[in-house]
Amino acid sequence: MAALQVDQVGMTFALEKGSIKALEGVSLGLASGAFGTIIGPSGCGKSTLLRLVADITQPTSGHITLAGAPPQSARLARRIGFVFQEATLLPWKTVMENVALPLTVARRAPIASRHPQELIELVGLKGFEQALPSQLSGGMQQRVAIARSLVLDPHILLLDEPFGALDDITRQRMNLELLRIWAETGTTALMVTHSLSEAVFMSDKVFVMSPRPGRITAELAIDLPRPRSQAMMKLPAFTDAINMLRDQLFAPDASAELVA
Amino acid sequence: MSLSHSLPMPAHTGLRRQLARLSQHLLPLGLAAAVLGMLELAAGAGLLPISVPAPSAVAQAFVRDHAMLWPHLAPTLQAIAGGFALALAVATVLAVLATLARTTRDPIYNAAIVVQAMPLIALTPILIIWLGNGLAPRIVVTALASFFPILVGLLQGLRACERGMDELFTVMAASRWQRLRMLLLPNALPFAFSGLKVAAASAVLGAIVSEWTGATQGVGTMMAYAMFSFKIEQVWMAVILCVLLAVAAYGLVHALERRFVRWEAVAVLNAGSASLREGGPRRVLHVAAWSIACMALLLAGWSGLIHAFSIPPYLLPSPQETFATFQATPQIFASNLGFTLRTAGLGLGACVLSALLVAGLFIQLPALERTLMPFVIAVRSAPMVAIAPLITLSFGRNLLSGVIVVWMACFFPMLVNAVRGFQGVRSTHLELMRVNAASAWQTFAMLRFPFAIPHLFTGIRVAAPKAVLAAMLSEWLTGARGLGHLILESSAMMELPTLWAAILLSVATGLAVFWLTDACERKVQK
Numbered sequence: 200m201a202a203l204q205v206d207q208v209g210m211t212f213a214l215e216k217g218s219i220k221a222l223e224g225v226s227l228g229l230a231s232g233a234f235g236t237i238i239g240p241s242g243c244g245k246s247t248l249l250r251l252v253a254d255i256t257q258p259t260s261g262h263i264t265l266a267g268a269p270p271q272s273a274r275l276a277r278r279i280g281f282v283f284q285e286a287t288l289l290p291w292k293t294v295m296e297n298v299a300l301p302l303t304v305a306r307r308a309p310i311a312s313r314h315p316q317e318l319i320e321l322v323g324l325k326g327f328e329q330a331l332p333s334q335l336s337g338g339m340q341q342r343v344a345i346a347r348s349l350v351l352d353p354h355i356l357l358l359d360e361p362f363g364a365l366d367d368i369t370r371q372r373m374n375l376e377l378l379r380i381w382a383e384t385g386t387t388a389l390m391v392t393h394s395l396s397e398a399v400f401m402s403d404k405v406f407v408m409s410p411r412p413g414r415i416t417a418e419l420a421i422d423l424p425r426p427r428s429q430a431m432m433k434l435p436a437f438t439d440a441i442n443m444l445r446d447q448l449f450a451p452d453a454s455a456e457l458v459a
Numbered sequence: 460m461s462l463s464h465s466l467p468m469p470a471h472t473g474l475r476r477q478l479a480r481l482s483q484h485l486l487p488l489g490l491a492a493a494v495l496g497m498l499e500l501a502a503g504a505g506l507l508p509i510s511v512p513a514p515s516a517v518a519q520a521f522v523r524d525h526a527m528l529w530p531h532l533a534p535t536l537q538a539i540a541g542g543f544a545l546a547l548a549v550a551t552v553l554a555v556l557a558t559l560a561r562t563t564r565d566p567i568y569n570a571a572i573v574v575q576a577m578p579l580i581a582l583t584p585i586l587i588i589w590l591g592n593g594l595a596p597r598i599v600v601t602a603l604a605s606f607f608p609i610l611v612g613l614l615q616g617l618r619a620c621e622r623g624m625d626e627l628f629t630v631m632a633a634s635r636w637q638r639l640r641m642l643l644l645p646n647a648l649p650f651a652f653s654g655l656k657v658a659a660a661s662a663v664l665g666a667i668v669s670e671w672t673g674a675t676q677g678v679g680t681m682m683a684y685a686m687f688s689f690k691i692e693q694v695w696m697a698v699i700l701c702v703l704l705a706v707a708a709y710g711l712v713h714a715l716e717r718r719f720v721r722w723e724a725v726a727v728l729n730a731g732s733a734s735l736r737e738g739g740p741r742r743v744l745h746v747a748a749w750s751i752a753c754m755a756l757l758l759a760g761w762s763g764l765i766h767a768f769s770i771p772p773y774l775l776p777s778p779q780e781t782f783a784t785f786q787a788t789p790q791i792f793a794s795n796l797g798f799t800l801r802t803a804g805l806g807l808g809a810c811v812l813s814a815l816l817v818a819g820l821f822i823q824l825p826a827l828e829r830t831l832m833p834f835v836i837a838v839r840s841a842p843m844v845a846i847a848p849l850i851t852l853s854f855g856r857n858l859l860s861g862v863i864v865v866w867m868a869c870f871f872p873m874l875v876n877a878v879r880g881f882q883g884v885r886s887t888h889l890e891l892m893r894v895n896a897a898s899a900w901q902t903f904a905m906l907r908f909p910f911a912i913p914h915l916f917t918g919i920r921v922a923a924p925k926a927v928l929a930a931m932l933s934e935w936l937t938g939a940r941g942l943g944h945l946i947l948e949s950s951a952m953m954e955l956p957t958l959w960a961a962i963l964l965s966v967a968t969g970l971a972v973f974w975l976t977d978a979c980e981r982k983v984q985k
Contacts, residue, residue: 275632300641304637
């Protein structure tokens with residue numbers, strides 16, 4: 200069974216005057232343990248789609264299933280991990296308390312292989328357990344957020360431009376880290392990005408979105424071997440994949456949008 | 460607070476920078492010492508008016524008479540502590556209710572505005588009739604005085620949650636209660652403390668003013684007696700005590716804040732009330748409609764109470780009797796209202812002009828601002844109206860005293876808003892003017908002033924109800940004609956219908972002034 204199945208999903212926001220169609224007829228599927236990315240220009244509805252999968256909001260049409268169940272039951276069973284663009288840590292809680300927050304809310308004991316201490320070590324923050332978020336750099340804060348998203352062993356990890364606020368050098372380093380963590384945990388991951396190279400580098404599958412209304416215009420499988428490394432960015436296959444994505448993103452109907 | 464430069468400062472040499480930093484601390488202290496020294500010298504030379512004793516004389520009075528201070532201090536402290544705690548408890552319950560049940564938010568906020576707009580001294584005589592002439596009415600007045608900033612801080616803080624945080628708790632499937640306890644309440648703390656700091660001074664003011672009527676002991680009583688018996692050193696002692704109480708209350712809140720808010724938090728209380736409400740431009744009408752509904756409900760409840768419990772008129776006259784009083788002598792009420800509004804209006808006008816002037820000077824002369832702004836901030840937390848007796852002593856029992864008291868009550872919120880407005884210009888705008896070689900005056904007229912206008916109206920909205928209250932307070936002290944005097948007189952003579960009518964009129968005036976200034980602010984900010 201697919202870890203994630205999105206079927207003809209539409210989303211319309213009601214405004215004071217009229218309404219705006221954010222998503223229309225969006226369908227995509229992701230196999231268990233796969234890494235998928237959604238790429239598209241700003242405002243195309245990528246983040247909205249991710250929030251529908253997480254049951255933060257509900258679609259106005261269509262269906263979403265996570266391992267066969269609707270998002271709401273997955274969320275209430277606490278099988279969804281979410282990493283926001285900002286680290287979104289509680290500033291009054293220590294690193295350790297922030298990582299353990301989902302456990303506290305769910306009133307659960309740590310899972311054996313997902314003990315907060317182990318996760319903190321996994322994301323490379325050993326020694327910072329008692330630090331407050333304001334004492335950490337942006338990259339370190341985002342590592343805490345990733346550890347927090349994994350603490351309940353989620354079926355799916357949703358990442359909303361998780362490194363968008365970081366500089367490019369830190370961002371590439373964090374991407375490598377994220378792939379390592381993803382490989383070690385075996386979770387299904389769906390990430391939103393607007394970086395072409397990031398999409399190709401991370402994914403098994405890339406979904407290209409076009410804006411207003413947001414819809415999937417192309418789907419591209421990336422066959423680069425794993426584990427991925429920086430050296431692969433120089434391979435012709437990598438460059439080819441990027442060029443194919445670029446063609447899709449700047450296809451005639453999309454470019455008409457850009458001019459308008 | 461570095462309010463001076465939006466443009467980057469040129470790099471100083473190490474020594475000069477150190478000197479600059481040193482002067483930042485020393486200048487305000489030096490100025491204070493210089494003023495005290497000059498007062499002392501002037502007193503020695505016999506140059507001071509009779510209402511201003513030498514600083515050393517006041518210090519000696521403290522040493523000599525400290526034994527008589529304690530019996531006065533105790534009830535005032537009780538009123539402040541009790542009133543503050545009561546206000547905090549009620550505000551917390553209401554703010555949590557407004558957060559959990561969205562639909563209660565607007566009614567709660569609008570009701571709070573009605574409470575805020577009431578000139579609280581008008582309520583003291585009624586509360587004494589109802590609750591007895593003990594500590595209870597003083598606690599209630601103190602609570603009413605400090606309630607609004609506490610509620611605003613809590614409401615704003617409970618709302619200040621970032622969207623991502625909110626979504627995180629949704630993804631974690633947190634319960635409502637968990638969201639409140641683990642996210643909203645701790646997140647609101649910095650804002651709550653900002654509100655509490657503002658409320659600290661208001662609480663002191665409330666306690667002091669409540670003691671001006673009927674109390675036999677308290678710092679406020681001591682202040683009033685000393686003034687009427689012309690014991691100038693005692694007036695000064697009471698005023699200094701009052702300021703010290705405010706500073707101590709502020710300091711206590713500040714210490715608690717440092718204890719409980721250890722993370723880096725930025726909580727700027729929004730002076731604009733508009734942001735706290737759900738709706739848009741139709742809100743003014745809405746608030747008006749709400750207040751009218753409140754009034755109608757109040758009148759219905761008022762009549763109902765009297766009939767249900769056959770309450771004697773000396774506790775609560777019926778609405779009909781009260782309106783009959785209005786009709787019997789409308790000219791008395793109209794002329795007293797006119798006097799109060801004249802004092803308030805003149806004081807507010809003087810205050811706006813002087814605040815603009817001083818804020819403009821601060822912008823042109825950053826050194827002046829660095830020297831004086833610490834004073835402004837320190838004095839802002841002191842209850843300025845407490846200085847009213849000194850003003851009355853210095854300028855006599857006349858209109859001028861009243862105008863100065865109003866000016867003092869309004870000047871600081873007005874100045875802070877004006878400075879904030881002038882400095883609200885973005886640095887890129889300033890750089891644009893610089894690139895275009897604009898003169899200082901052009902920058903001011905074309906950039907700073909237009910940017911400051913919304914802030915000025917915010918200042919006026921904050922200051923105008925204070926102006927009405929201050930005008931009434933000054934009438935209590937000077938005996939000048941006006942609504943405050945009418946309340947005091949009718950309360951002393953036990954002319955209850957007149958007392959009630961005057962109280963109703965002053966509450967209605969406070970609300971009207973609030974609506975008017977609130978409407979202006981919205982119009983400008985649109």
